[in-house]
Amino acid sequence: MRTRRTLGRSFLSLTGWTLEGEAPREKRVVMIAAPHTSNWDFPFAMAAAAALELPMAWMGKHTLFQRPWGALLRALGGIPIDRTKHHNIVQAMVAYAEGRLGEAAVPLPAVTRIIAIGSDRMMHAVQQARHGVLAPHLTPSHVAIGSINSPMQCMMKEVCAQCLQRHVDPATGRESFVFTCFNQDQELDRVDFANLRARLRQNSVQEKLADLWLAHVLAQAPAPLAHV
Numbered sequence: 001m002r003t004r005r006t007l008g009r010s011f012l013s014l015t016g017w018t019l020e021g022e023a024p025r026e027k028r029v030v031m032i033a034a035p036h037t038s039n040w041d042f043p044f045a046m047a048a049a050a051a052l053e054l055p056m057a058w059m060g061k062h063t064l065f066q067r068p069w070g071a072l073l074r075a076l077g078g079i080p081i082d083r084t085k086h087h088n089i090v091q092a093m094v095a096y097a098e099g100r101l102g103e104a105a106v107p108l109p110a111v112t113r114i115i116a117i118g119s120d121r122m123m124h125a126v127q128q129a130r131h132g133v134l135a136p137h138l139t140p141s142h143v144a145i146g147s148i149n150s151p152m153q154c155m156m157k158e159v160c161a162q163c164l165q166r167h168v169d170p171a172t173g174r175e176s177f178v179f180t181c182f183n184q185d186q187e188l189d190r191v192d193f194a195n196l197r198a199r200l201r202q203n204s205v206q207e208k209l210a211d212l213w214l215a216h217v218l219a220q221a222p223a224p225l226a227h228v
């Protein structure tokens, strides 16, 4: 624990940051790392959590855990996921809950917030598993959020509507729509993943057609333009 704290404090110090305040004494806290303008908020959030001796567990692609960073990332609570293998994230979470991956840094029954970030299939699997195989390991009052990867175009919040995401209220069945570029983090139980999947596939077709059209136009262009 002391090594982790030293690593966190050293990182913040070397990058010019000063830690202010103490770790909250409450048993449960919400930690917000903001603003999310680049991937740098991740190492800074990790370093702050380590420096404050807040227990934290997170998962990352296994290639991140190779030398020279592997030991450091594990010390910061990282759990490598090999994405080249067809491991199932839900099975991994069950294995984690049952202690088959070693001592759990954060026991699942103590988890009050879940944030699923990844492919639509992965988030859908987590959405379902929370009411199935993961239910015995989770407190029923936990909150689950998905970082929804709807297709986006303008990113200007309610202009092009490319990012519209269908929601269905799990209690009433009422349908609603949100602009994902306005609010990417959505309540997992409300997200219609079949709709999201269909829209992603539709967008993929448009991207492929645009690529083909561009290749066709460039092939007809005068030589200098073809090399732009």
Ligand code: FES
Pocket (backbone or CB within 6 Å): 151, 152, 153, 154, 155, 156, 157, 158, 159, 160, 161, 162, 163, 164, 179, 180, 181, 182
């Ligand atoms: S991406 Fe255009 S409104 Fe959201």
